[in-house]
């Protein structure tokens with residue numbers, strides 16, 4: 001792939017608060033890719049997946065409020081609306097349009113295998129929304145609409161991106177038109193997930209076998225990016241651990257998911273490796289490690305929380321960011337959406 005063809009896109013559901021898992025698994029990479037790639041003239045698109053959020057029961061007024069709050073949180077983390085295209089799906093109808101066009105290509109069997117569908121629907125498949133089932137097709141549309149090459153996400157989104165690639169491949173196989181040389185002219189680019197190796201899956205502070213999540217009913221299970229210093233210190237102090245001291249190497253963390261998670265968080269926040277953290281804390285208990293971890297978190301998150309609190313007050317400014325971003329996204333979406341309509345034989349005047 002040539003440098004000129006790179007385009008970055010990723011999304012987040014605007015439900016609940018931005019937490020440490022989102023930040024380390026995805027948002028930190030969004031900012032790094034923005035800083036590196038927009039300087040070289042590439043486009044970065046980041047959006048709030050508000051259309052995805054209606055796949056689960058929700059309160060409309062809360063969705064509207066948390067959409068604006070999420071814009072403030074992303075800007076506070078370093079997403080710069082002057083360099084990245086920052087928008088919400090609901091203002092770019094091409095996402096929903098392309099989703100419908102792709103539902104002719106996606107197979108029931110593919111969607112049935114999605115672990116998120118199985119987890120979220122649970123035993124109540126009959127009562128789950130149709131949107132929850134077709135959710136990954138909308139996600140494929142989000143990505144394919146812009147000829148995205150790179151998608152920075154946490155590990156839990158890998159399966160959805162593999163599905164997006166499968167849909168793109170089948171659509172290209174079934175419907176790609178011929179170019180002037182008689183060769184197939186693919187409609188969609190196959191996207192690559194970008195998953196940070198050291199923070200792909202941040203776990204709950206209360207249970208080392210469950211991922212840190214907005215939907216966990218216990219707020220003690222996660223660090224929100226907007227938590228104040230006392231709350232962060234308190235959550236880390238109460239985090240589940242085991243009675244053993246920290247080992248000297250990563251092998252010693254096997255079978256100790258809570259300890260492994262906290263050490264991983266320290267390494268990711270301090271910008272160092274698990275090995276380096278263990279070299280520093282070998283033989284120390286959690287009584288010594290936890291306050292050090294809390295301090296690293298407070299030091300890094302306090303400036304983000306302060307920026308967030310200032311930004312969230314200005315609703316007009318947040319709406320203006322979304323309006324401007326959506327206008328740019330609508331323009332970028334046109335060529336691929338038109339190609340998809342044409343490829344399917346749908347007459348467009």
Ligand code: TYM
Nearest residue numbers: 011012013021022025026049139153154200201202211212
């Ligand atoms: P969402 O809103 O659940 O999460 C946003 C991003 O945060 C990552 N993440 C985590 N990473 C590491 N550890 C964790 N505990 C953790 N929890 C969340 C997610 O992997 C994600 O990158 N379906 C998506 C939103 C979406 C999207 C897209 C993403 C819609 N369309 C197109 C990429 C491309 C979601 O619900 O993410």
